Amino acid sequence: MITTDRMAAVDANAAALGIPRKQLMESSGNAVARAVRTVAEPGATVALCCGRGNNGGDAFVAARFLSAYDVGVTLLGRPESIRTDIARENWDALAEAELPTKTVTDSADLSLGDPDVVVDAMLGSGATGRLREPERSAARAINANDATVVSVDVPSGIDADTGDPTGAPDGNSIGGADDLTGAATADSTGASGDAPILVEADGVVTFHDAKPGLDALDATVTVADIGIPRAAERFTGPGDLLGISRDPNSHKGDNGEVLVVGGGPYTGAPSLTARAALRAGADLVSVACPETVAREIQGFSADLIVRDLPGDRLGPNHLDRVRDLAAGTDAVVLGPGLGDSDGTADFVRAFLAAYDGRAVVDADALRVVPEIDTDADLICTPHQGELVAMGGETADDPDERGELVRSFAGELGHTLLVKGAYDVVTDGDDLRLNRTGNPGMTVGGTGDVLAGAVGALAAQTDAFRGAVAGAYVTGTAGDLVADERGYGLVATDVIDRLPEAMRDA
Numbered sequence: 001m002i003t004t005d006r007m008a009a010v011d012a013n014a015a016a017l018g019i020p021r022k023q024l025m026e027s028s029g030n031a032v033a034r035a036v037r038t039v040a041e042p043g044a045t046v047a048l049c050c051g052r053g054n055n056g057g058d059a060f061v062a063a064r065f066l067s068a069y070d071v072g073v074t075l076l077g078r079p080e081s082i083r084t085d086i087a088r089e090n091w092d093a094l095a096e097a098e099l100p101t102k103t104v105t106d107s108a109d110l111s112l113g114d115p116d117v118v119v120d121a122m123l124g125s126g127a128t129g130r131l132r133e134p135e136r137s138a139a140r141a142i143n144a145n146d147a148t149v150v151s152v153d154v155p156s157g158i159d160a161d162t163g164d165p166t167g168a169p170d171g172n173s174i175g176g177a178d179d180l181t182g183a184a185t186a187d188s189t190g191a192s193g194d195a196p197i198l199v200e201a202d203g204v205v206t207f208h209d210a211k212p213g214l215d216a217l218d219a220t221v222t223v224a225d226i227g228i229p230r231a232a233e234r235f236t237g238p239g240d241l242l243g244i245s246r247d248p249n250s251h252k253g254d255n256g257e258v259l260v261v262g263g264g265p266y267t268g269a270p271s272l273t274a275r276a277a278l279r280a281g282a283d284l285v286s287v288a289c290p291e292t293v294a295r296e297i298q299g300f301s302a303d304l305i306v307r308d309l310p311g312d313r314l315g316p317n318h319l320d321r322v323r324d325l326a327a328g329t330d331a332v333v334l335g336p337g338l339g340d341s342d343g344t345a346d347f348v349r350a351f352l353a354a355y356d357g358r359a360v361v362d363a364d365a366l367r368v369v370p371e372i373d374t375d376a377d378l379i380c381t382p383h384q385g386e387l388v389a390m391g392g393e394t395a396d397d398p399d400e401r402g403e404l405v406r407s408f409a410g411e412l413g414h415t416l417l418v419k420g421a422y423d424v425v426t427d428g429d430d431l432r433l434n435r436t437g438n439p440g441m442t443v444g445g446t447g448d449v450l451a452g453a454v455g456a457l458a459a460q461t462d463a464f465r466g467a468v469a470g471a472y473v474t475g476t477a478g479d480l481v482a483d484e485r486g487y488g489l490v491a492t493d494v495i496d497r498l499p500e501a502m503r504d505a
């Protein structure tokens with residue numbers, strides 16, 4: 001089962017693996033043609049009713065695979081309004097191949113005739129809101145026709161994630177609605193009220209994986225393999241950055257406020273974490289650290305807000321102040337440069353036990369996690385040695401390690417990002433491997449950079465997605481550096497390349 005958002009991410013990841021969307025469309029169209037062959041004999045008439053997006057594009061391809069049939073392709077809209085290059089190229093190919101096409105811009109001009117099969121390729125996963133014209137009238141005409149209806153990906157007018165009509169308020173399921181087929185409202189005046197309309201399919205050919213919204217349909221649903229390799233789901237990729245883009249009208253603070261709690265014996269680590277969080281897109285980043293290192297951390301960067309706390313190590317006496325600072329932020333990163341003094345461990349224990357926000361836990365703070373019961377939403381970023389010290393298990397084979405880490409994350413009730421040549425990211429349920437990065441990143445400080453990037457991204461999305469995206473962009477930034485500097489790479493270089501690594505967001 002796959003949601004629309006995840007499908008879009010997997011699709012982008014497949015493109016990054018060298019399987020572009022046009023190639024997937026070719027497979028999708030081929031699968032649609034196969035579905036038609038199962039419901040009609042060669043020579044039968046097939047009317048393909050196509051929208052202006054890639055759902056329509058799939059049907060343009062299908063028409064080429066149906067040479068044994070009497071096909072007619074109808075585009076709802078003008079050819080210039082076809083939205084994507086790949087759909088337009090497939091449309092143009094139909095004309096070049098002298099296949100019968102026509103365009104309908106006014107729904108009054110739509111006549112389906114008396115075909116044996118209608119292919120509904122009006123709208124797929126890109127549908128927003130209730131069906132508009134001319135799709136609305138076309139759906140009504142399709143439902144009124146006697147032909148066998150084969151829908152491409154999803155019956156037009158249905159939300160693939162929920163099974164509800166597109167644009168319906170939550171909870172308006174197909175089963176609960178009286179008449180969504182349009183039959184009762186298709187009167188001579190064309191009056192339709194504002195009732196949602198959707199195509200009543202006999203068959204649906206959906207791509208790559210089943211969709212939750214197709215479960216309750218009274219139609220034969222076929223899942224077609226369109227050649228998306230397992231790697232597109234198994235590994236992180238640029239698709240994992242989709243949805244992190246920011247609202248053009250957003251204000252300062254809308255795109256993540258991060259608090260780094262660290263420093264004491266060390267100054268470099270919290271500084272790297274905080275600067276990485278800024279480069280990964282956080283709006284505001286502050287560092288809460290002992291006063292003895294505050295000036296030095298501020299000296300590394302004028303972009304940071306430094307909150308100094310009395311003394312030279314963090315301890316339980318700082319709890320109230322750090323809690324206040326954390327309360328106003330979207331994510332805390334706890335651990336970089338904190339050291340392992342007893343008082344600091346007591347502070348971490350007490351802070352996490354009472355915290356109920358989102359936090360990345362790294363370095364010396366990690367060992368406290370298995371001991372505490374907390375409502376906080378944690379992302380723990382151990383390397384394999386730290387994982388074992390926390391009570392987890394590891395294995396050489398990445399998939400085997402993934403399963404061990406997945407069950408440990410389930411026991412902890414938190415997200416784990418276990419660093420290695422293949423990072424494992426799991427919330428106990430979902431699992432991804434990240435293979436970006438290179439051996440140059442074994443240099444000191446890259447773990448602090450990762451924690452900062454994850455903090456910034458988790459502040460803008462959720463714990464799991466933040467961890468996945470953070471692992472992917474940090475490794476990608478490291479690969480960009482290694483291309484130029486080989487194993488002379490240092491952690492600050494990686495920070496500088498984060499924006500480029502996030503280009504796809």
Ligand SMILES: NC(=O)C1=CN([C@@H]2O[C@H](COP(=O)(O)OP(=O)(O)OC[C@H]3O[C@@H](n4cnc5c(N)ncnc54)[C@H](O)[C@@H]3O)[C@@H](O)[C@H]2O)[C@H](O)CC1
Nearest residue numbers: 024025053054055123124125126127128129130131132153
């Ligand atoms: N990996 C894959 O899953 C692949 C899927 N493919 C197919 O592509 C569609 C999704 O294509 P997309 O272009 O994103 O969107 P649509 O074709 O569904 O529609 C967008 C189009 O429709 C207009 N529109 C939106 N809402 C409405 C509405 N309520 N009423 C009328 N018109 C509407 C909007 O303006 C857009 O122009 C997926 O389902 C698969 O079929 C590809 O084959 C590649 C691989």
Ligand SMILES: [K+]
Nearest residue numbers: 123152154156
């Ligand atoms: K469709």
